[in-house]
Amino acid sequence: MKYWGPKAVPPRNGWDWLRQGVLLLMHRPAVFIAIALLAPAGSLVLVNLPVWTWFTGPSGWLAVVSNLICYGLPLTCTVSLACGFARVVNQERLPRWSQVLNPTAGRVLTNASLFLFALLLQGYLVAYLLRGLVAPQVLSAFSDAIFSPADPSFGMAESLLATQLGLLGGLLVVFQFLGACFVLPLHLFRELPLQVSWRQSFLAVQLNPWLLPVLGLAGVALLLLSFSKTLSVVAQILALPLPVLLGVVLYLAWLDLFQGGEESAMPDSEAPA
Numbered sequence: 001m002k003y004w005g006p007k008a009v010p011p012r013n014g015w016d017w018l019r020q021g022v023l024l025l026m027h028r029p030a031v032f033i034a035i036a037l038l039a040p041a042g043s044l045v046l047v048n049l050p051v052w053t054w055f056t057g058p059s060g061w062l063a064v065v066s067n068l069i070c071y072g073l074p075l076t077c078t079v080s081l082a083c084g085f086a087r088v089v090n091q092e093r094l095p096r097w098s099q100v101l102n103p104t105a106g107r108v109l110t111n112a113s114l115f116l117f118a119l120l121l122q123g124y125l126v127a128y129l130l131r132g133l134v135a136p137q138v139l140s141a142f143s144d145a146i147f148s149p150a151d152p153s154f155g156m157a158e159s160l161l162a163t164q165l166g167l168l169g170g171l172l173v174v175f176q177f178l179g180a181c182f183v184l185p186l187h188l189f190r191e192l193p194l195q196v197s198w199r200q201s202f203l204a205v206q207l208n209p210w211l212l213p214v215l216g217l218a219g220v221a222l223l224l225l226s227f228s229k230t231l232s233v234v235a236q237i238l239a240l241p242l243p244v245l246l247g248v249v250l251y252l253a254w255l256d257l258f259q260g261g262e263e264s265a266m267p268d269s270e271a272p273a
Helices: 012-027 029-036 038-047 050-055 061-090 103-138 160-178 183-190 194-207 211-226 232-238 241-259
Strands: none
Touching: 012 029, 012 061, 012 241, 029 038, 029 061, 029 241, 038 061, 038 160, 061 103, 061 160, 061 183, 061 241, 103 160, 103 183, 160 211, 160 232, 160 241, 183 194, 183 241, 194 241, 211 232
């Protein structure tokens, strides 16, 4: 039986993924621009739904969840769609609409997007809880404006694009802690169950520990950038291409780590259970 990843690769492969990702984006720019616009367009639609006025109560928990749904769900859909189309563009064949809109593809993309959103929601709710527990004791000595645990704008920047950039940074930090960064391509391209994909992803991160500081530092940098007033213009410029680039890089990393750089490295029937 042919070898099927994950495997260890040197850190310089990460630079190759980024370089190849940019080249792949430039190969079909119209496709990826359309995908990039999905996140802000989806957020604008969700934010303007009147139902969210119900979730502004004094607890703040439901307000935080509703904000994450409005801004985070379109973001995770964008990353998933970009990852899927990266494989299509790399194979130099655009699918027919009947292939894109078939129920199986829709189910897999939906499951992958909801999984990423669940990770993002989990990370933000944990941070929200810790802030409510720690801030009153630690920050009261430094500021009269204590970070209230009932603050409904937790994790939200001043603009839509900056908020989505911050959520992307939060997703990278969650990837660092949970080792789940390869769940998306494994589920999309091998249709493995999510728990199996997570196990394989965690093993890949263990074999390549250099990914941990890369994910963590990149995530923290995006979080800080999104809330920096002096760099707000830069944050909003980066907010459009980076989610798409992340999806493309995840595909290229999966191709290198699990497939040895070849699409047909192993038949689907030989995938591990």
